[in-house]
Amino acid sequence: MKTYIADIERALYDVRDADKSVYKSDAGLTEEIIRDISERKHDPPWMLEFRLKSLEIYQTIDLPTWGPDISALNMDEIVTYVKPNAAQVSDWSQVPDDIKRTFDRLGIPAAEKKSLAGVGAQYDSEVVYHSVQKQLTDLGVVYTDMETALVEHEDIVREYFMTLVPPKDHKFAALHGAVWSGGSFVYVPAGVDVKIPLQSYFRLNAAGAGQFEHTLIIVEPGAKLHFIEGCSAPRYNVTNLHAGCVELFVKDGARLRYSTIENWSRNMMNLNTKRALVERGGLIEWVSGSFGSQVSMLYPCSVLHGDGARCEFTGVTFAGKGQNLDTGAIVVHAAANTSANINTRTISKGGGCATYRSAVKVTRNAPHAKCSVNCESLMLDDVSRSDTLPVMDIEGDEADIGHEAKIGRISEEALFYLMARGISEDEARAMIVRGFVEPIAKELPLEYAVEMNNLINLELEGQL
Amino acid sequence: MLKIDDLHVRAGDTGILRGLSLNVGRGEIHVILGPNGSGKSTLMNVILGHPKYEITGGTIFFDGEDLTALKTFERARRGIFLSFQNPEEIPGITVENMLRTAKQAITGTKIKILQFHRELLATMSELQIPPEYAARYMNIGFSGGEKKRNEILQLLTLNPKLALLDETDSGLDVDAVEIVSSGVAKFHTAENSCVIITHNAQILKHLPVTHAHVLLNGRIVRSGGSELVAEVSEHGYAPFEVTP
Ligand SMILES: Nc1ncnc2c1ncn2[C@@H]1O[C@H](COP(=O)(O)OP(=O)(O)O)[C@@H](O)[C@H]1O
């Protein structure tokens, strides 16, 4: 009764445009390269210093010794910086045609038409398209690319940049600090409720190019924001590295929902660092979908720093043939009455390996912390693997910690029930898988939920 | 319509059905009576091709076609429906979504979402299922009685040629049995047929039963008309346990 589910047909997502970039830095990482990048980006002097310091740290830290095998990475072969062939524009009609075609296939203009608040799309390493609706500007909301922010809001960037994820954190954080380029900057002033989601869509294009975009979001006291980031990348032969960094600052009583669907090409090493600092009574909500890539290591971290700070984490991971996706969530309870809810679904297929790795830490300063973790894994065949590795480190008093993990397969009885209603075996399997991730899908805005369902269908269907 | 001849079935090493024969014609309503473990559910599951059971002898034909050559969903598309003794819970799939997908698969035509929604709500109201259940996940958190009414909702929505009802009335209170019974009565016409497994004559009240059978140890030991139902409820199965 076992059905072979063919591998994903990724043609739709694996669009590759001729490499028209005007400038590539030398392969390998040297001080000269860093100085060169910094000069071309017109960094202020402190940023150049920051980069050079990060490079120093990078050269002294070893690769992680735990988690998936990333020995396929050779930094000497990675072109760390690629400048796209377009200056930044704010009008869609000015975007060059081939870049447009790529974006068309990713649905960017459609999203724009739906009057979403702003579109920032990263093409290679630099933002080429960006628009923010006037009403946001009137509210004092800043939504721009990091390079612009560094010029127009230098003091804010300097105050926050890589303070939450310091370069010494790990090797790829150091690398990021040295070569970061592009990304989004959002600043929401106190009390402002941004009613429409802000979204950015970026992808890697040049073969061998690393992408090191930096996202910095600051939501001041009592303010509210939903930020959506989607990524998709075409497939290349050369190992690609993604070492982005996301820093989210959620102040007293503020709320931030940060949603991402990541869909990387199958040769991508996705080593991304995301962290949120949540102050008193604030709320961070993560909605995270991880698809594609060869290896992913992604553990969004919430530091609940103020009394009553909260975290909601909802994640789905799909590992197909040849993929090793190591994902999860980290929560640090560092103040009284902080609470967290972690809810994840992982799927593995065709020999893929999906690991759920979580860490919950309750410090001595966090009495009455509350944390509930629920992770479910679905293995679609006998050759796929799923692991659950929860770590708990509890120092605080009267912590209320719950952990529930389930690893299973598609139930033969459920399949029979659906087929007894006339539904074909393939469709019945797909329905059960979609049902499995439904708790995540329903957290997404409709068009993203549809995209995620399409991705899952592509993963399941292929050509039979 | 359904023609089963000398059927032998086993699960693992255990023989369960041992030479069972049954003929169900168009418009007929058959009742199957039998103690727990006699093989009633096995028979229902085998008709739909459950992978757990192996046919070791005999034949099953439906409208002249050999069912055993068909996959479960193909049998359902030919017009066979089973109301499960223990309906499955399926996370994340709503009642409405599953039924619309099923109806589309069975009829082979695209179904208009709004019209389907209206019809579904009308049927639900007849079965006294609250409208919000359309958006609930299949059988998740349903009471025993709600699961059974949900099976009848599916029967009325999919409108098969042959309805197999496996203890759809078991565990229901008097009012719920009445709802289920009227639901089956509404479904039944001279063009379709029912096979009803029950321990309780009440579900049959509104139904013109044409045949009744006693199933014991994997074989039908006695067949007759509806009078057999009264006989069993009065004397139990002991009188049928004749050792050959
Ligand atoms: N998958 C199975 N494996 C082994 N034995 C089974 C299996 N399914 C049913 N049986 C056995 O077959 C017999 C008949 O079961 P069943 O058809 O469910 O009876 P009924 O519905 O009449 O109560 C029982 O003894 C039961 O234990």
Ligand SMILES: [Mg+2]
């Ligand atoms: Mg039974």
